[in-house]
Amino acid sequence: MKSKRISWREIKRQKFLMICTVCFVIYGIIFYYLPLGGWIMAFQNYKAKDGFFGSEFVGLDKFKFLFSDSTFLQVIRNTLAMGVLNLVCTFVMAIVFAILLNEVRLMAGKKLVQTVSYLPHFLSWIIVTGILHDALSSSGIINELLVKVGILDSPINFFAHKGYFWPIVAFANVWKETGWNAIVYLAAITSIDPSLYEAATIDGAGRWAKIKNITLPGIKPTIIILLIMNVGNVLNAGFEVQYLLGNGLIKSVADTIDIYTLTWGVGQNDYSLGTAAGIFKSVVAIILIVAANQIAKKTGEEKLF
């Protein structure tokens, strides 16, 4: 392989590209890499007036405090539980939806359903949680239906019971993202060789058999890649909905790592503790993504890197 030789003539010819690169690297360092330097605060008792250099070093004290704080252990549990629940629900729903939509023979109907399906993706979480809150309020449609069919005697306040919160968050995610996530699977399904379906039809396979034996194996690589990509995001899956829908009554199941960071770091001005919580989250996310990738490699499946 011929390596690129760095000569002055070549550099001169690529002057424009070089200038751009310098600008982009400076921008990247400021806005993406400099905050990483702020991680030092987690090992300090950071005070704004003393700055990064004047603040007292406390080693791992902040981390020790974190892991002895029962609230922090609780928010880890909440973040993981909701992250996994969201991941599983949105994944399964998107795949089911894509496969079922693909079975629709009527092109106009298919197009219409698809267009409707990804509308919620473009609405902000403020709007989504707002309308969800309305639907679940004591005079909302859900209570009305449940009372009408006789499951409930009187309307209940869904946001006052701890048991409902995780399913509500999972439903909110499914409602918002199913159609959007299905786009990738629909694209993957269209790239499956149609002759496979024709052969299966001649062999007498029904629609279920074709879905099970052709469509699902056909989109398996896509499923695995997306799964790896999303596993790293499990801990990120918990901020906006929980922040917007949580309340004092259900705090113990609704608060996530990000909310903890916000409460301590911004609310209480304990920057060091907030940073430590943030580092914990970043490290776990990287471990998760590497682990998922490793598992995929071991099982001989597609991998991300």
Added chain:
Amino acid sequence: MKKNTAKMKRSAADKIFTVCNTIFLVAFCVITLYPVLNTVAVSFNDGIDAVRGGIHLWPRIFTLQNYKTVFSRQNIITGAYISVLRTVIGTVLALATNALLAYVVSRKQFLFRSQLSLFWVITMYVSGGMIPTLILYRNLGLTSSFWVYVIPGMISAFNMMVMRTYMEGLPGALEESAKIDGAGDFRIFVSIISPLCKPVYATVALFVAVGQWNSWFDAMLYNRMSPEYTTLQYELMKLLSSVMQQGGTANPGAPGAAAAVTPVTVRAAATVVTMLPIICLYPFLQRYFVTGMTIGSVKE
């Protein structure tokens, strides 16, 4: 004979499948659309009447009072103005910078191509976190300012990769002939690559614009103390929390309930105002979104 019955059995099974599938998809659409339409209906309904509940797809007592209230609030007007401004400026800036970065990274002969690419890919996986970022913005003087909305998130590795993948798929012949004619890298970017990239530019511009329009957390975190830089979404969020603190429905006996509007209906009206730009543009623009989603998922 045996074959025929098998065939009939199968077509019956197929029919059941079709019916079930249709029911599922119709239910899916109803669940997706109903809450949105319900909010629209509530926003046109009389406030006190709405507290009784039972409004579905049509207002029971029609009124425009909720919208009048929304548009008479100074903070919402300011928010709408800032939201439009950040969407326009943010989109233009992001498009220009991401396109240029994607172009630089897509140049096959560029000496530092792979290093620059790696530099940006890393940013997708590691980030400093909320607090260090907040302190950085504070030190840069970006808090309590409009620019915090458009400068920090301007370049994103994801958008860059979407554009780069597209640029690398373009035929190289046009570029070669321009080079022979003596065009420099900047000329090639402006007059050859960019015109061919219109579809992917549209896609990225829409992603950025929707993101800008919908974001609220930055307004809360960085500009809480500066009401002159509030955004529409943040104002909506404040309305939502005021509704939630009242337990979802205003008590008709509570003070303030004598007015024809309640937090619930005002919030519904504000929600509709906030959704409107997206819902109006959505049918025309959705194909660009889908293009972007499928380009973005192409594996390297």
